[in-house]
Amino acid sequence: MAKENKLIKEFYELKVSQLMDKRVWDLPLIVENEDISHVLSILGARNHIWVVKDKEKKELVGVITEHENARYKIYSAWYCTISRRSNGK
DSSP states (O other): OHHHHHHHHHHHHOOHHHHOOOOGGGSOEEETTOOHHHHHHHHTTOSEEEEESOTTTOOEEEEEEHHHHHHHHHHHHHHHHHHHHHTTO
8 A cells, every 4th residue: 555655646746748649740639730531540540639830849738639529520411401491401
């Protein structure tokens, strides 16, 4: 028990930089004006995407998750259904 408490204490003393994975080449990273088809293709293999202003500075603008993807698909299906009904189709 004392060993577990020591490990937990040591963990909480770590800096974020000590935990970070420095392999930037492997991050699901897109610029904020990326085409939606590219976003959806990445979300097919990942559960999130980091959105940045530009790839050089990597200033974070937001994160797109599978949840937003599902919400987008539901909204798109709903919108298409409403559009068809209002056009008499």
